[in-house]
Amino acid sequence: MNSGDGTHESSRCPGCRVELPISQWPETPKYNASPECLQVAGDLLGFEIEHQLRLGYLHQLRIDAYGAQHVRVGAPRIGPVFALNGLYMFLERGSGNIDVRTAHGIMANSFGDWPELMPPESVGRLTAYDVLSAGGVDEVEQAMLAWAEQVWTSWPETDREVIRKLTVDLVPARYFRR
Known part of the structure; x- marks a missing residue:
């Protein structure tokens, strides 16, 4: 939008x-995100x-990466826990969309004292905008x-260890692929 002075x-x-x-x-108050960034997230969903057929296996990963990058201080504690759980399960355990969503259901129904995780100062250099702007399907993937x-990896190791332990304690091993 042009402000009239060339900027x-x-x-x-x-x-x-x-x-x-x-x-x-x-x-939207759910995420610590600007409306413009939320629009990019919507556009990235549309691209997905x-x-x-190519990107569907990354659906939950996209949701969790965005959620873990846009944690709102004071939001329900379950949000960042689930976002980080999804990243952990995909990146370190090889679990896919259905395994992660099943784990979220199991965790939600068997636990309630979620740790309070404060987002780190930096949540990674890449953003949803970078992903959407990467190019074709191969580059976006x-x-x-x-x-x-x-x-x-932008989250402190202590927080990641809390997520690992909570996940392993609550989620049956059959939902981990490695």
């Missing part, structure tokens, strides 16, 4: 820190759906995997 207005996402042109996308890995 373009932009917005910085409070979660991932990406700077994007102002949009008309509505705000257009290329479902590789960017999505790199993005998820960066988000996971």
Whole structure:
């Protein structure tokens, strides 16, 4: 959007820190994200759906990477736990979409004292915008995997260890592929 003086207005996402042109996308209190970043997340979902045969196996990973990168302080504690659980299960245990969603259900029904995890100062250099802008399907696939890995490793090792232990304690081993 042009401000009339030759410059373009932009917005910085409070979660991932990406700077994007102002949009008309509505705000949502669920994520620590700008409306513009939420629009990118929606566009990335659309790209995934257009290329479902190729990218469908990354559906839950995309959700969890975005969630772990846009944690709102004061939000229900279960959100970051589930986002990090999904990243852990995919990246370290080889679990897919259905295994992760099943684990979320098992965890939600068997536990309630979720740890309070505070998002790190930096949540990775890559953002949903970088993934969406990567190019064709091959490039988007590789960017999505790199993005998820960066988000996971950006969280302190102590938090990742809490997630590993909680997951192993609550989720039956059959939902881990390695």
